Amino acid sequence: MRGILGPLAFVLALAAGQSALAAEKTANNAADKAVERKADHASARANDALGIDPNTSVIQGTLPNGLRYALKHNESPRSGVSIRLSVAAGAYDAEEGEVGVAHFVEHMTFAGSGPADETAYANAFQGFGVDHGRDRNAHTALHETSYELDLPQAGAPALDLAFRWLRQVADGATFPAAVVETEKGVLLNESRERQVAAYTAWRDLAVFEEMGARSARRAGPDPVASIQATTPARLKAFYGRWYRPDNAVVVMVGDLPVEEMRRRIEAAFGSWKPAVDSPVPPHAPFEAIDLKAPAAEDIIVEPNGVPTLAICRNLQGQDDHLDTLPKLRAQAASDAWASMLNTRMERLAHQPDAPLASAAWAEDDNDKEARGACVTVIPRDGDWRRAMAAAQTELRRFAAYGPSAQELKDALHDLHNQYWNAHKDEERGASPTIAAALADALSQGDPIPGDDADKVFDRATAGMTVDEVRAAFAHDWSGTGARIAFVTTSAPPAGALKTAWAEGEAAPAPTAGPTVAAIAWPYASFGKPGKVVARQAFPTLDMVRLTFANGAVAYVKTLNGEAERRVTVDVSFGAGRHALSADQVFIAALGGRLTPYMGLKRIGYMDMKRALQDSTWNVDLDIGDTQNNLVGTTWPSDLGVQLQVLAAYASEPGFRTDIDASLAQGVRMGLRIMRSSPGAAVQLALDDAMRPGLPSLMPSEQRISSIRAADFADLLRADLTSDPLEVVVVGSIDEKTATPLLAATFGALPPRAPVDRTRADAWFMKGLASPLPPITVTLPGAKTAAVGAVWPLWQADPAHRREEMAMQMAGRIMADTLRKRVREQLGKTYSPTVQVSLPDQSDQGLAMALVDTAPGDLDQVRAEIASVAAGVAAGQFDQDALDRARAPFLAQTDQARTQNLWWAGLIAATHGDPAKINETVGERDLVASLSLDEVKAAAKRWFSPAPTLITAVPEAPGAQAAGAP
Incomplete structure (x- = not known):
């Protein structure tokens, strides 16, 4: 599971209809904006009536x-x-x-x-x-x-x-x-x-x-x-x-x-002076691009790549920033047309016969030389012709007819929320988040509107019209000829991309699209609110346990430690992996991540977003070791909507088949990326080695090709809709406010009887008592190599908690030593890690050291891992080393105990049992009390045996790709 669940976010992004390339570019945009180079920028803006007033809670100076x-x-x-x-x-x-x-x-x-x-x-x-x-x-x-x-x-x-x-x-x-x-x-x-x-x-x-x-x-x-x-x-x-x-x-x-x-x-x-007594040298100017460049194509053949088609047109970029209302308005108009086209393309991708798995439009405001308007498409089954035609048709439809008034309203609403969310971290949140946001804004010359960001955006976009957005689109989709690039496993004939695009431009104009109407939320009521039949208070935990007449149990814990003043809801049900056979684990885990995107019985996910666009809500479904969890985070004012969303998923999950067409391709592409990751490859190799003669926990290409929404429904629907539910509400909320909202949602559902879903063939790693023979795995499409060293531990339980914490400290000491030796002194790695994993009621515990390195340095790195492990096992560390390892752990624990998610997860995992909660809370003091002798004893016992060695090496040049999507 550890090697499988991590990369699912990538699979999810693809299967849910979002371009991985667009996601990567979006992430880069935030970091890559050019810094402001005008010395009088702030003073010039101060007297500009159209400027964006700075946040008064942030003190600036020079x-x-x-x-x-x-x-x-x-x-x-x-x-x-x-x-x-x-x-x-x-x-x-x-x-x-x-x-x-x-x-x-x-x-x-x-x-x-x-x-x-x-x-x-x-x-x-x-x-x-x-x-x-x-x-x-x-x-x-x-x-x-x-x-x-x-x-x-x-x-x-x-x-x-x-x-x-x-x-x-x-x-x-x-x-x-x-x-x-x-x-x-x-x-x-x-x-x-x-x-x-x-x-x-x-x-x-x-x-x-x-x-x-x-x-x-x-x-x-x-x-x-x-x-x-x-x-x-x-x-x-x-x-x-x-x-x-x-x-x-x-x-x-x-x-x-x-x-x-x-x-x-x-x-x-104050005494810092320039090394050279002269002004700051001029920064490299933007390079000029050829605005008269004709249409061009580029075919990138990569057997281990993800087939991706991109079409762009470029204007000359400008070294400028969104520091006035007119600039913000112009950018919002560009973002609005991109948002509308993305919505249209997402709907298209969900059609059963859609020619594309996902598509994303963007107007690149990244302050780069080539200010591009682009569409990036993942063709279904590599069929670039149909995918190109679909994107081109939607582009031409938008150019001919523009958006509807409802589309503009929806887009501006979404952009309003995005702008506010992007800037709220400059006003509220944890100090690291605020500091990062302020540093980015200040160094880039951007304004800091903070908590008034929503008002700033509304002022900038007031009265924006459909014609204004159409004009922005016409401007953005101009400049150079279309630049068409295709990442593919096998190249089409030269010139085929340009020819197909030209033919599409010459085709008859498309017809107008369907009318977009407002959407109503069908889960505002679940019937008569339930009655609380039992209440138990836990004053020392600032928590109450409420039992409703239908049997639903809810815990409400007030926690005002988060500056965001948010509320987290965690709904637990089922038996997690204990209810799954080994060959179901991957499918269930993937289904859990995708369930939110498969919508509800009475409304699809995209329509949900529109119907609830005035509220803040989210939903994640995680398949855990011992239970499953539906989780969402919101503001106190939107708790009622958040509870409605989670109750709807717990009663009428959709498992809609509109993801079926692109699901298999999305999963295959995600696995292709995952198999290039040393950590995932090493973990999967260990899992397979522990199950000799049995199929891999990773599905075969054939099995992946047959995955459908119905598979997820078969594994998850019964648990969601009929297992007893425990609801945890943590954050800036009190019992008086939360109780009626819980009563109207989870308290109003039909009663549910307990069901034992555990099964005898549920597989958990166990039995690794001695080292396995050395294992070698290949990393397709990768340049790096890695060594994994695995030491078996035990299946965690409260009786051995002190030794467990001692091993955590020993692992941290090993990580420190490994980093200082292999990275800092030898320069043979970039990011060595040591992980000690000891989950309760789950897999056998493991300690794993993973060191990435050059293929030619594998032998030396193996020897260094062995030397470091032997030194830790021999107790070659002192009290100072233990204290250094322990102090960050204690600091992180102290911070975690102020966070909603930590408390919600703890209460859900312990079913609100105060003794178990206090046992976990007490782990902080347990770690603080560990002696040097205890840590040395644990290190000697568990790090002395020889580890299982797993080597990940790059696939040989010319080897067959990991699997064609």
Whole structure:
């Protein structure tokens, strides 16, 4: 299960009708916007009546040396502080002879002066609860490099360390030749990890779409040759040129007085001076594109790729930002037509005879040179001709007739919510989220409207008309000739794509589309509200247990620890994997993720979104080890709607067949990506090795091709609609408010009798007592290799909880040691991990070390894993190492206990049993009380035996693809 469930999000995106390429581009858009380069930008906007007023709760300022800062007081988490340092230079700013140098500089500045310095910082930060990678990290985008630090407890010593490190990043970095050579290995491994065939093909597609512009060329992994050619002199030159106070931003958000934050920033950075006494050098200008370029095609043959067709037209991009109402209005008009076409294409993809599995329209406002309007299509069964014709017909229909008034209303409503959701994190939420949003906005020159974002959007779009949107579409779909790119496993004849497109343009005009009408929500009532027949209060947990006359049980826990003031609902039912045979596990897990998208008996999912567009709601269905869970999160004002949605899924799930046509292809494509992941491949290989002679837990290509919505219904409908339900409501809500809403939904459902659905042939991993023979698996379409080392543990239970927690600490110590040795000292990996998994009533526990590396370094990495494991088993760590491993765990646990999802999951898993809840809550104190001897004893017992070794290697060039979709 662990190797299967993780990649399902990708499968879901495809099967639910969303383009993976569009999703990747959308994710990149947020990070890749160009930084504002006008020094008087803020002052010019201040007197602009059409400007967007800044959020008054965010204090902005500029130090005499030019460093800009933003500060905000926030008490979630309490005592915590988040700091961001952003430098306005990224991959785009490197000259052609120094491609990749911005990312290399980020690695070097993050680490300090070398492995010893990096280890010293990591050790010191761990002592304050800061986890490497989770709480302290950095990233390089096209136009900025950001350093991120989240302190769970911001006392004076922790803040002293934080600003000492950030100041060293700012102007204290050194680039010793030996350290540069070691870091090359880390960067090469990171580059290999990202060179998966499917993603590489999509990046090649994007480069063609954007006419080979600089931003497209710089968006992928750093080229191997550039990494290898990097010198200390090249790094120093880039660092000295761009790392300067008048080209940087500092953001500080947390539970400190704003004046103290300001003093900290002034003290740490006030003396920062540019390395060169001259103005900030000009950033590389946007490259000009050929607006007269005719139609063109590009065929990208990749046996392990996902067949993807993209058609774009480009205008010249502008280095500009949405900082005034007119600009926001113009962008909203472009986003509106894209939203409408996406809705139309999604409906088309759900038709039984649809020629495409998914399609996504977008107007790329990414401030790139080629400002493209594109449609990206996943053809069904590789039939690009029919897929192209369908997209082209819808495009021409929109151009000829435009949208309806109802379509415009729906689109603007959705865009209103998106704009507000994008900016609300600048106003409310946890400090790390707010800090990241503020750093992005400030470094990119975007406004910070915060909690008034919905009003800002409404002002910008007031009175927008259908004709205005049609004009935006006509403008956006102009410029260059159509650029048609096709990722495929077998190439069509040269020129076929352009010819088919030209024929489509010359075809008779399409007819007008169907009228779009308003949709009513059919689940506003479930009958007479149920009566509470029993109530039990748990004052120490701030929780009550309500039993309704129909037998439904509800727990209401008030928790005001989240700054978002949201409410989470968790509905548990069934027996999880205990009710499934081994060959049903994958189908049920996939069905759980897809069930929300299969809608309800009386309304489909797309119509649900329209009917409930005035409310915030969501729904996820997870198939767990011991039970299943329907989960949604909303605002207190929308709790009634959220409960209606979940009760509707628990009583009348749709399992609609409109996903059948694209389901098999979506699953196959998702599995193709998954099989390129070392972690998933290693876990699946272990699962298969534990079941000799039995079919793999992963379905065969033949089985995948036959999966239908009916399969999901067969496995899940009975559990959903007839098993007893327990409902957990956690968050900014009280019993008085929640009870009538629960009574009107789950309390109003028909009674349900208990059913024992456990089965004798339910398979859980067990019996791994001695190492298996070495296993080798191949990674199709990948460049990286990996070694997995697996040690068997035991099936967890409360009686052995103390030893379980000791093993968790031993695993963390091993992870720290492995990272310092294999990454920092040897440069042989990018992201080594150690996971200790001990689920109750589930699989046998395992400890797994996974280290990605170059194929030529596999033997050395195996030896290092063995050496590190032997050292941990021999107790070669001290109290300080234990404390460093323990402090981040305790900090993360403290934060989790302020979150709705954590409490909702805990109450659901324990069925509200106070003793079990308190046992889990008490694990924090248990970990704090562990002695060094206890951890050494656990490490000796479980890490001393030889592990099972699983090696993942890239598939040989020319090998057959993982399976044609």
